[in-house]
Amino acid sequence: MATLDDVASPKAKRKLTGYWLILPGALWLGAFFVIPFYSLISASLFNPKGSPLTGYNMSWHFHNFVSAIDQYHAEIIRSLVYAGIATLTCLVVGYVLAYAIAFKAGRWQNLMLVMVIAPFFTSFLLRTLSWKLILSDDGKVVSFANWIHLTNVLHWVHLTSTDDRLLATPFAVIAGLTYNFLPFMVLPLYASLEKIDIRLIEASSDLYASPIRGFAKVTFPLSLPGVVAGTLLTFIPAAGDYINATLLGDPNTRMVGNVIQGLFTTQGDFANAGALSVILMVIIVGMVLVYVRTAGTEELV
Amino acid sequence: MSPLFRIKRWIGDHLILGLGLLVLVYTFVPIAVVVLMSFNDSSKSKNVYVFKSWTWQNWLHPFKPAGMGGDVLLSIEIALVATAIATVIGTMAAFGIVRHRFAGRGIANLVIFLPMASPEIVMGSSLLALFVATGFGGHLGFITIVIAHVMFCLSFVIITVKARLTGLDDNLEQAAMDLYANERETFWRVTFPLVLPGIVSAALLSFSLSFDDFIITNLNAGQRVTFPMFVYGANQRGVPMQVNVIGTAMFVIAITIVLVGEFGRRRREKLLAA
Numbered sequence: 001m002a003t004l005d006d007v008a009s010p011k012a013k014r015k016l017t018g019y020w021l022i023l024p025g026a027l028w029l030g031a032f033f034v035i036p037f038y039s040l041i042s043a044s045l046f047n048p049k050g051s052p053l054t055g056y057n058m059s060w061h062f063h064n065f066v067s068a069i070d071q072y073h074a075e076i077i078r079s080l081v082y083a084g085i086a087t088l089t090c091l092v093v094g095y096v097l098a099y100a101i102a103f104k105a106g107r108w109q110n111l112m113l114v115m116v117i118a119p120f121f122t123s124f125l126l127r128t129l130s131w132k133l134i135l136s137d138d139g140k141v142v143s144f145a146n147w148i149h150l151t152n153v154l155h156w157v158h159l160t161s162t163d164d165r166l167l168a169t170p171f172a173v174i175a176g177l178t179y180n181f182l183p184f185m186v187l188p189l190y191a192s193l194e195k196i197d198i199r200l201i202e203a204s205s206d207l208y209a210s211p212i213r214g215f216a217k218v219t220f221p222l223s224l225p226g227v228v229a230g231t232l233l234t235f236i237p238a239a240g241d242y243i244n245a246t247l248l249g250d251p252n253t254r255m256v257g258n259v260i261q262g263l264f265t266t267q268g269d270f271a272n273a274g275a276l277s278v279i280l281m282v283i284i285v286g287m288v289l290v291y292v293r294t295a296g297t298e299e300l301v
Numbered sequence: 302m303s304p305l306f307r308i309k310r311w312i313g314d315h316l317i318l319g320l321g322l323l324v325l326v327y328t329f330v331p332i333a334v335v336v337l338m339s340f341n342d343s344s345k346s347k348n349v350y351v352f353k354s355w356t357w358q359n360w361l362h363p364f365k366p367a368g369m370g371g372d373v374l375l376s377i378e379i380a381l382v383a384t385a386i387a388t389v390i391g392t393m394a395a396f397g398i399v400r401h402r403f404a405g406r407g408i409a410n411l412v413i414f415l416p417m418a419s420p421e422i423v424m425g426s427s428l429l430a431l432f433v434a435t436g437f438g439g440h441l442g443f444i445t446i447v448i449a450h451v452m453f454c455l456s457f458v459i460i461t462v463k464a465r466l467t468g469l470d471d472n473l474e475q476a477a478m479d480l481y482a483n484e485r486e487t488f489w490r491v492t493f494p495l496v497l498p499g500i501v502s503a504a505l506l507s508f509s510l511s512f513d514d515f516i517i518t519n520l521n522a523g524q525r526v527t528f529p530m531f532v533y534g535a536n537q538r539g540v541p542m543q544v545n546v547i548g549t550a551m552f553v554i555a556i557t558i559v560l561v562g563e564f565g566r567r568r569r570e571k572l573l574a575a
Contacts, residue, residue, distance in 0.1 A: 036430060039427060
């Protein structure tokens with residue numbers, strides 16, 4: 001590229017063009033994505049005695065964090081557990097689909113990829129409402145789950161509160177999260193599986209590795225960047241989501257998103273809401289750093 | 302090869318594809334429910350979300366529920382404006398990043414990736430905190446929603462266009478230059494048409510993301526009500542089945558655009574090959 005453009009125009013002008021092209025996007029993201037974090041952090045240190053109407057005093061009120069953790073630790077832990085289970089389920093289910101598209105789909109590859117993102121074209125809320133029908137008490141899914149004693153197992157591991165229903169239970173919320181964020185797992189997995197040189201997998205079988213061993217020693221390690229990106233893109237939005245908890249859960253499945261939303265809009269308690277948002281972000285950033293370090297991949301985009 | 306070995310191999314080859322297709326079917330079940338419920342006679346079920354009986358009424362009077370028509374219109378307006386802004390400045394940024402060297406490239410890539418990897422509730426509440434701190438707390442509405450939507454659509458636009466741009470064969474541009482096209486002609490007659498499919502899919506993605514967003518919008522909408530907010534609110538009172546008509550219509554339109562594009566691409570490839 002360089003040679004072509006160097007002939008066409010002087011280097012100095014080109015250098016500036018790059019900055020001009022990026023400027024509007026950079027300003028937008030700077031003003032409305034980066035700077036708001038500063039506002040959020042300062043809101044989290046407001047004196048909670050104020051209100052959105054009369055204004056708040058910025059008083060370095062670190063106690064907000066203590067009181068937020070004290071009051072809402074159950075919701076924070078619940079969010080991380082639900083999002084964790086949903087992410088693991090997405091990883092297993094999504095890996096099968098991504099693998100099928102990357103290696104087995106042949107000429108149907110493009111069509112299958114379109115089908116992966118097709119759910120994005122109907123409303124997230126409407127699809128979540130659909131699960132209300134699918135998991136409803138007198139529905140076929142519940143009677144089938146009863147018949148194979150899945151409901152008993154779920155009750156035994158505390159994912160449901162009674163042993164004859166699925167809706168309005170942690171199981172329903174996790175199922176909804178899994179469903180809604182599956183495409184975010186499949187696409188990065190597919191992207192990194194597709195890059196794998198198929199000859200490496202063939203070589204492992206030529207060297208008498210069983211298919212399972214070949215997968216564990218060759219395919220899976222090579223797809224790790226996709227696994228890392230996919231789990232992050234699933235876990236992070238899932239941990240902050242509250243639509244699934246509201247539509248498919250009950251008051252006992254409240255997640256941290258429900259609390260933050262309620263504090264901001266109905267209670268107008270910016271101080272505690274801000275503190276809770278910052279806590280969620282810090283936990284997530286901390287987990288991401290540890291996770292990326294452990295998985296040993298720096299390349300995310 | 303023994304027949305047993307052949308059977309095992311056939312199963313091995315098709316088992317994963319079959320399982321993959323099964324996963325796809327699973328992702329389509331709720332969409333099928335949305336379509337089904339658009340034909341559901343809702344008057345008989347206010348509180349429970351179940352299919353009672355078949356009717357054409359929802360499709361004949363899709364905007365019957367009070368307020369829903371205006372909310373759908375507002376969502377479409379917001380999505381159009383946000384998509385236009387995000388597509389233009391996102392495409393510019395993608396060109397800047399792929400085609401030009403500049404300081405701070407690593408940070409730029411990080412800032413582009415982060416909005417996709419941040420919980421919506423945190424982004425939404427940060428923006429709300431900013432608007433309140435700068436005195437716009439009482440003026441939340443159309444403009445603040447558009448600002449928020451452009452913000453989260455930008456990353457998706459930049460990444461989509463970037464992918465198309467990096468995959469481009471620069472021999473074609475070299476050829477145009479060799480044939481005495483100047484830089485501007487090369488851009489508008491060669492580069493831009495080649496990148497256009499990427500820009501179109503980015504715009505389509507932006508529109509669906511914007512039309513569909515609830516969490517960030519809900520925090521920054523003030524008194525305005527978008528379609529997803531209508532659905533969320535309706536969930537507490539009993540959902541009018543017409544929402545599924547809107548959902549089905551959006552789905553059909555989007556899928557048609559995608560499939561027409563895909564078939565057009567295949568036909569062009571066939572023509573080129575012939």
